[in-house]
Amino acid sequence: MKLKLTLLLLIAALALAGCARASDQIAGGDVAITLATQPDPAVVGDATLIITLADADGNPIEDAALNVKGDMNHAGMVPVLAEASGGPAGVYDLPFEWTMPGDWIVTVEATLPDGSTAVERFELSVESG
Numbered sequence: 001m002k003l004k005l006t007l008l009l010l011i012a013a014l015a016l017a018g019c020a021r022a023s024d025q026i027a028g029g030d031v032a033i034t035l036a037t038q039p040d041p042a043v044v045g046d047a048t049l050i051i052t053l054a055d056a057d058g059n060p061i062e063d064a065a066l067n068v069k070g071d072m073n074h075a076g077m078v079p080v081l082a083e084a085s086g087g088p089a090g091v092y093d094l095p096f097e098w099t100m101p102g103d104w105i106v107t108v109e110a111t112l113p114d115g116s117t118a119v120e121r122f123e124l125s126v127e128s129g
């Protein structure tokens with residue numbers, strides 16, 4: 001009798017743990033991604049993108065893998081790609097190049113250590129050098 005009750009409690013506990021894991025993954029989609037540029041404002045030429053990742057509580061997310069794509073708002077441009085990983089204190093520095101002045105859309109895709117992904121788009125204008 002007592003063993004049966006223990007088993008039931010164990011099963012209930014496992015079910016709760018399963019729920020907690022599932023909600024963690026939903027929270028993983030709630031990632032704050034910010035983008036800053038060096039130099040700022042952006043000008044044509046070599047640049048550094050400074051991307052920060054934080055969770056819903058504001059804690060930095062390290063060890064994510066970032067894929068960054070820079071597109072312009074007109075057709076016929078080759079996108080500019082960059083990657084980063086590591087991110088000590090949740091800060092990821094990426095060498096980048098603004099190849100034309102004008103309006104850019106930077107798409108940041110982050111793959112977090114738990115395998116979930118988060119995507120953010122940033123629009124900014126790049127001045128001629």
Ligand SMILES: [Cu+2]
Nearest residue numbers: 072077100102
């Ligand atoms: Cu262009």
